[in-house]
Amino acid sequence: MIEIMLSLQEQEPEVYKDETLQVLLLAGTDTTSTTMEWAMSLLLNHPQVLHKAQAEIYAVVGQNRLTRGELFKTAIIQH
Numbered sequence: 001m002i003e004i005m006l007s008l009q010e011q012e013p014e015v016y017k018d019e020t021l022q023v024l025l026l027a028g029t030d031t032t033s034t035t036m037e038w039a040m041s042l043l044l045n046h047p048q049v050l051h052k053a054q055a056e057i058y059a060v061v062g063q064n065r066l067t068r069g070e071l072f073k074t075a076i077i078q079h
């Protein structure tokens with residue numbers, strides 16, 4: 001992520017200023033980790049939904065790694 005932002009800054013320094021990248025990094029990290037923490041906590045407290053989501057992921061990606069394209073094919077995760 002930082003690598004991508006820095007390469008964008010090299011291409012368009014007037015758009016991707018240091019301050020802009022810092023704000024994006026700060027605004028994006030805590031919100032994302034809190035969201036993940038809540039999602040995991042809710043899944044652990046609702047095992048029937050966890051098993052449904054697991055079954056759906058196995059059906060779409062099998063034993064491979066989940067790609068972004070496949071993520072959008074999973075009905076539960078979209079909600």
Ligand code: HEM
Pocket residue numbers: 023024025027028029031032035
């Ligand atoms: C679940 C994740 C997130 C939540 C709940 C969330 C929530 C919010 C909220 C409530 C605001 C204020 C909107 C307003 O008052 O107008 C905001 C603004 C903002 N968020 Fe997020 N955010 C999330 C993820 C992110 C991520 C991943 C990024 C960047 C990579 C980001 C960047 C920003 C920025 C730059 C602003 C300021 C926008 C502006 O003032 O024009 N946020 N976010």
